[in-house]
Amino acid sequence: xxxxxxxxxxxxxxxxxxxxxQGLRPPTAxxxxxxxxxxxxxxxxxxxxxxxxxxxxxRGEVFIEHVTTSGPSGELKVPNAAVHDWRGTVLVPxxxxxxxxxxxxxxxxxxxxxxxxSSSVLELRPGWMKxxxxxxxxxxxSAVFDTEHEVTFERHGASRASSWSRATKIVEIADAxxxxxxxxxxxxxxxxxxxxxxxxRYEQAERGVVVECESITLSRQVPMLLRPxxxxxxxxxxxxxxxxxxxxxxxxFKAPATKPLPPPPRPRQPRPCRIRRPSxxxxxxxxxxxxxxxSRTPVDAQGGYAHHSFPLGI
Numbered sequence: 001x002x003x004x005x006x007x008x009x010x011x012x013x014x015x016x017x018x019x020x021x022q023g024l025r026p027p028t029a030x031x032x033x034x035x036x037x038x039x040x041x042x043x044x045x046x047x048x049x050x051x052x053x054x055x056x057x058x059r060g061e062v063f064i065e066h067v068t069t070s071g072p073s074g075e076l077k078v079p080n081a082a083v084h085d086w087r088g089t090v091l092v093p094x095x096x097x098x099x100x101x102x103x104x105x106x107x108x109x110x111x112x113x114x115x116x117x118s119s120s121v122l123e124l125r126p127g128w129m130k131x132x133x134x135x136x137x138x139x140x141x142s143a144v145f146d147t148e149h150e151v152t153f154e155r156h157g158a159s160r161a162s163s164w165s166r167a168t169k170i171v172e173i174a175d176a177x178x179x180x181x182x183x184x185x186x187x188x189x190x191x192x193x194x195x196x197x198x199x200x201r202y203e204q205a206e207r208g209v210v211v212e213c214e215s216i217t218l219s220r221q222v223p224m225l226l227r228p229x230x231x232x233x234x235x236x237x238x239x240x241x242x243x244x245x246x247x248x249x250x251x252x253f254k255a256p257a258t259k260p261l262p263p264p265p266r267p268r269q270p271r272p273c274r275i276r277r278p279s280x281x282x283x284x285x286x287x288x289x290x291x292x293x294x295s296r297t298p299v300d301a302q303g304g305y306a307h308h309s310f311p312l313g314i
Contacts (some may be wrong), residue, residue, distance in 0.1 A: 007092055008288045016198055018268055023189075024081075024191075024195075025080065027080065028078060028079055028080050028081045028194075030082070030083070031078035032078050032083075032195055032218055034076055035070065036195075036214075036216070037191050038070070038071050039069045039074055039085075039197075039199075039216065040102075041198045042069065043164070043214070044147065046201070047156070047162045048157075048160060049160075050071060050072070050160075051089065051203045051210050053236075054089040057089050057090065057091050057210065058091060058207070059210045060093070062088060062089070062090045062243050062246050062247060063088060063089045064086060064087070064088040064089075064242050064243055065086070065087055065088075066086060066239075067085040067214060068085065069085065069087065070206070071313075074152045078218065081194070081219065081220060081221055082218070082219050082221050082222065082234070083216065083217075084215075084216065084217045084218075084219070084234070084235075085212065085214070085216045086213065086214070086215055086239060086242045087214040087215075087242075088213050088242045088243065088245070088246045089211070089213075089246075090210075090211050090246040090247070090250050091207065091208050091210055091211075092208045092210075092211060092249065092250050092253045092254050093207055093250075093254050093256055094207070094208050094255025095208045095209040096209070097158075097161060097203070097204040097209050098206070099253070100202060100209055100253050101155070101163075101202060103125075103151060104153070104163065105127065105129065105153050106121075106124065106255075108120050108121050108131055108133075108213070110248050110249070110252050112243050112248055112252070113248040113253070114136070115136055116134070116136075117134040117135065117136055117144065118130065118133070119131060120132050120150065127152065127153045128151065128152050129151050130148065130150050130151070130154070131149050131151065131169075132146070132147070132148050133146075133147050133148075133149065134146050134176075136146060137192060138237060142191065143172055143192045144176035144177075144190075144250075145170055145171060145172055145173065145193055145246070146170075146171045146173055147169060147170050147171075147196065148169035149165045149167050150247065151164070151165040151168060152164055153242070158204075159199070159203060161202045161305055162201050162202065163199065164197070164200065165198045166196070166197045167196035169195070170190075170193050170194070170196065171184065172189050172190065172192070172193075174188070181262075190220075191217050191220035192220070193217060193218075193219055194219055194242050195217060195218035196215075196216070196217045196218075197215075197216045198213060198214065198215045199213070199214045200213050200214075201213075207248065208254070208255070209219045209253070211246065211249060211250075213242070213246060215241075215242060217238070217246075220250070222234060225232050226299075243306060246283065256296045
């Protein structure tokens with residue numbers, strides 16, 4: 001019974017602790033630049049190459065993994081900040097590479113994903129675009145951000161393509177969705193989202209297009225006292241956001257299911273002919289109907305002629 005009060009107390013402490021941000025300090029900014037420089041060197045080597053096979057992707061599952069970036073001295077860390085680096089892979093069944101890339105180059109991000117509240121294209125050039133996206137992030141408490149991103153596209157032959165984006169503007173919104181909404185000032189921002197980069201790869205496969213995304217965000221650190229509880233929550237939120245992004249993309253571009261052909265019409269069966277056996281009450285047809293007379297054939301010595309009779313019903 002002590003768990004619930006303790007968790008409530010922790011959340012209360014978190015809410016109090018995150019009301020005022022500290023901003024991106026020079027050591028943190030320098031650490032981020034080192035991390036992104038090393039990441040983009042790796043991404044550049046991978047760009048244009050085959051996407052590695054991931055477990056379950058061919059069966060329609062979404063594969064997600066946590067990623068770290070190493071430097072000359074080992075794994076890179078950003079001081080006084082948290083780096084959220086996640087990579088996911090999904091198969092878009094029945095899709096064609098050119099269809100996906102050509103649409104991504106001219107359409108705004110999909111708002112069917114619950115994280116994306118609105119989106120629009122601000123500028124558009126061949127192989128490059130600038131988009132505005134309002135996103136909702138649910139950490140321990142929720143936040144809404146207005147963001148702008150520059151996106152670059154590149155094709156690598158007929159079967160592979162890539163794109164990468166970086167956020168050029170991130171502003172937290174106060175009272176979002178109400179008449180009082182406004183952008184927060186620097187001294188009000190809670191530092192939930194400082195930086196945001198994304199790297200995508202697309203590859204044509206036999207059953208569709210394999211898509212890989214690596215998303216990297218930078219935010220303030222979770223206080224040391226709260227990391228045992230808040231750390232797993234933050235990681236879970238980041239992983240679920242990646243999964244939603246890939247599922248939304250798959251649903252947006254997958255080939256529509258073909259309707260099965262209707263079964264061929266059943267051949268009409270001939271109606272059975274019902275034959276009634278003649279009874280004693282039946283009269284002879286030549287006594288009722290004016291049937292053509294049969295040819296005359298002599299049958300007796302008196303010169304009479306016999307009539308061929310046809311029972312009714314035959």
